[in-house]
Each structure stands twice: as C-alpha cells, then as structure tokens.
Amino acid sequence: MRLEVDITSKTFENATRERHDVLTGIRFALSPGEVGVFVGPSGCGESTMLRILAGLDHDYQGRVSRPPNARIGMVFQEPRLLPWRSVEDNVRLAAPEADDAKLATLFTFLELNAHRSHFPTELSLGLARRVALARAFAVEPDFLILDEPLASLDDALAARLREEIATLVENRAMITLLVTHNLDDAVRLGDRLFLLSARPARILREVPIATPRAARREAEIAAIKAEIVRRPDADRNERDAS
Amino acid sequence: MLRLLSLAVLLGTWWIAALMAGSAKLPPPPAVLATVITEAESGALFLHLGVTLARVALAFVLAMSLGSAIGYLMGRVRLANRLGDPWLILLLNLPALVVIVLAYIWAGLTEAAAIAAIAINKLPTAVVTLREGTRALDPSLDEMATVFAIPRGRAFRHVVLPQLAPYIAAAARSGLSLVWKIVLVAELLGRPNGVGFEIGVAFQLFDIPLLLTYSLSFAAVVLVIETLLVQPFETRVSRWRLRAA
Numbered sequence: 001m002r003l004e005v006d007i008t009s010k011t012f013e014n015a016t017r018e019r020h021d022v023l024t025g026i027r028f029a030l031s032p033g034e035v036g037v038f039v040g041p042s043g044c045g046e047s048t049m050l051r052i053l054a055g056l057d058h059d060y061q062g063r064v065s066r067p068p069n070a071r072i073g074m075v076f077q078e079p080r081l082l083p084w085r086s087v088e089d090n091v092r093l094a095a096p097e098a099d100d101a102k103l104a105t106l107f108t109f110l111e112l113n114a115h116r117s118h119f120p121t122e123l124s125l126g127l128a129r130r131v132a133l134a135r136a137f138a139v140e141p142d143f144l145i146l147d148e149p150l151a152s153l154d155d156a157l158a159a160r161l162r163e164e165i166a167t168l169v170e171n172r173a174m175i176t177l178l179v180t181h182n183l184d185d186a187v188r189l190g191d192r193l194f195l196l197s198a199r200p201a202r203i204l205r206e207v208p209i210a211t212p213r214a215a216r217r218e219a220e221i222a223a224i225k226a227e228i229v230r231r232p233d234a235d236r237n238e239r240d241a242s
Numbered sequence: 243m244l245r246l247l248s249l250a251v252l253l254g255t256w257w258i259a260a261l262m263a264g265s266a267k268l269p270p271p272p273a274v275l276a277t278v279i280t281e282a283e284s285g286a287l288f289l290h291l292g293v294t295l296a297r298v299a300l301a302f303v304l305a306m307s308l309g310s311a312i313g314y315l316m317g318r319v320r321l322a323n324r325l326g327d328p329w330l331i332l333l334l335n336l337p338a339l340v341v342i343v344l345a346y347i348w349a350g351l352t353e354a355a356a357i358a359a360i361a362i363n364k365l366p367t368a369v370v371t372l373r374e375g376t377r378a379l380d381p382s383l384d385e386m387a388t389v390f391a392i393p394r395g396r397a398f399r400h401v402v403l404p405q406l407a408p409y410i411a412a413a414a415r416s417g418l419s420l421v422w423k424i425v426l427v428a429e430l431l432g433r434p435n436g437v438g439f440e441i442g443v444a445f446q447l448f449d450i451p452l453l454l455t456y457s458l459s460f461a462a463v464v465l466v467i468e469t470l471l472v473q474p475f476e477t478r479v480s481r482w483r484l485r486a487a
Binding site: 051055074076078080082139 | 382404
C-alpha cells in the first residue's frame, strides 16, 4: 500500500522543438501516515512531478506505483474551484459520498460555515484555498497532494492554515505529499523532507524527521533548518556515517 | 420604460411616413390594425403563426442539438476537426436559397424537406460557435475532475456544460434570428401555409396591409420569445458572473 516512485526522466519539447529536461532522478517511497515534503527552488519542476504522481501526465520515463484504487485528494496551486457552483456544491461534487455530518465537521473546522452558499468568485484567496482543502479532505483520500497550499498568503494566515493542515493530516492515515518553497513550512509539516535541485530536478537529499509533528520544539525546528541550509546536498552515505 | 418610448417613436415615424407616402404604398397603423383584427377573428393569423412557429421550433431544436454535438466533437478531437472543417466552410457559405431549392427538388415539397433545409442553414453557425466554446474550455478544471475521479457524465454536466453555456446561448440567439428569416423563404417557396406563404399571397395581390399584418405579428412573436425565453436563459447561465465581488 505504499507509494513508490522512480521517475528517471521527464522532458518537454517547446514550440521550437527544443527538448528540456524537467526531471532527472526522482526516487522515493512513502507509506500511509507519512508526510513527504518536497522543497526546491521555484520552477524546478515540482508541479510537473505532482502532475505525474496524480496520474495527469503519463508521458515520462520511469515508474510510479500508487496503491491500487487509491482515492486522490489534491489541492492545486490555484484553488481550481468551479466558479459557477457554490462552495458547498464544489465540495459535494468531488465527494458525493460525504455525509452531511462529516461535511459539517470539516466546514466548521476550516471556518467555512458562513461561506457555504457563496460562489468562489466572492472569496478571498485564503478562503478559496480553504475550500480547496475542504474538497481534498472531503473525499477521504488515501493519497493527498498539496501543491504549495500556503503560497501567497500573509504570514499569520499561512501559519493558521498550516496548523489546520497539520491537524487534518494527523487525523487520517494517508500518504501525503506536499510541495513548498518555504523551509519553515516543510520542517513543521513533514515527516520526511526531500530537497530538490534546480531544473532538471533530482532529489539531492532526504531528511527524515523522527520527532512527531506536535512534539517539535522551536529549537529543534531551527536546528533542522540550519542544518539543511548548511548542507543542502549532503550525500546520504556521508550523513549516515556521521 | 425606455423601450416603450423607443417603440412609440417607431410608431410615430411610421404614421408620418404613411401620411407622406400615401396609404396605397404604406398604410397607416390603424389600417394595419384593422387587418390584424379581421385575420385574428377568422383564426387565419393564429393558424399561420402556429404553423410557422412549429417549423421554427423543430428546425431550431434539430440544428442546435446536432450542431452542438458536432461542434463539441470538433473542438475536442483534432481529427474530427480536420475532417469536418471543409464541410463546415462549404455549408457556411452555401446560400440559404440554394439549400432550400435543392431540398425541395430532392425531397419534394414536403414538410420534412422544409424543416431539414432550415436546419441545415442554421447548423454550421452552431457548430462554429460550439467549437470555439469547446476550445476555450479550461484544461485546469478538466484536470481537477480527473484527479477527483468525477464520473464523466457528472463532469460534463457540472464542469463542461457551464463553461459552454454562454456559447450555447450565443448560438441560440444568432441561430434563432437566422431561422426566423429562413423559415419565411422556405414557406414562400414550397409550403401551403405559414407566415411566409401568406406574405407571398399578399405580395402577389399587392395587399400591403395584409403583408404588414403578417410581418409585424411575426416580429412581435419573435420579440416576445426573445425577451421571455432567450434573455432569461442568458441571465441565468451567467448569474455567477454577476455576483462577482
């Protein structure tokens, strides 16, 4: 029931028929209950990677094995809500099986109750993200994909939403994959961090964090961050030896 | 209110023009109204209007459903577009009169020939509009539907159709006005009833009040259908746009 990924290469051909390597070596596995966080420079190809993992792009070299019949919940970088359906209908469309009680809990937790009948165009970005988050959790996913869910929100809002994501992730044993450019978010949310190189992206280093999310102290978070900044591409063997 | 005023100005202009041109060429409004009343009392007016409306409805539904399906297919599938495009250009540029005359020659002066001819005239514009609409579909929403494994039928209804709705409304609007015009020609050339037929009779008799009676009643029906059916539909499908904060 694990997610096993081994993408050896993904290339794009642009209009002038030039080939661009986007991904070269992406190899990792995640188990249910684990939160894997990808951290890399902007535009390094992480969104392309997520599209492959979500099954939207089949044109690549390598292998991706998802758990069979895995239900996928995804929060896209832009919320991708249907502007012509209300907030509630947007969530219900993706999760027709979700019962009223469960939705009510989710809406209450994400503070969306007042906005149930609003249309997405009436919402701020922060609220629209919450709706996208509600939609992803409402399907009770086995595999949750979050593509920069905290980008372009102000710090206070991002921190609150991060706590909410942490709680939701804690409550359900699923494979979670998160992409972010913010090291702080990565260290606070992830069980295992994967540091990506610039384009073409490969995994430079894998950083497991043993302390449970809730028990992580500020000092420890700061230490992990400092260590990553100091040695972003430390070889796995070298780190194991030390 | 402004619409009524504009209508009153039109009526006034007509009256003045009638006085200047003489009632033989352009009868004043009361003379036409009198003919409208006699035609309505005999029932002929409603019979002919009804027959014409039925033809419009049938041809319109036929052309819209077929045209939308073909347009969607051509917008989605490259091969369908490349195969269908020459046909489309041919149909778009074929004069309505040619289609009607050929239909009557090949299928006889029948109801089916008339309706088919009208539908064929309207079909290509519906195809073109819906093809554009399909090309403008947001791929990111398709991806969303795929990731969340929304079944095809549901995705079509909730994700695709609302995006196509403005295009369907536009095709319906332009298509209806096209059908209104063509149906009269088809009736004039080969049907024993309908507004077009009556206008043909009036033309042969130089009966201008009768001609105006049928043209204006027909125009009034068109106006009513436009304001009561087409415009509310357009408002409804785009109501989420209006509520944008």
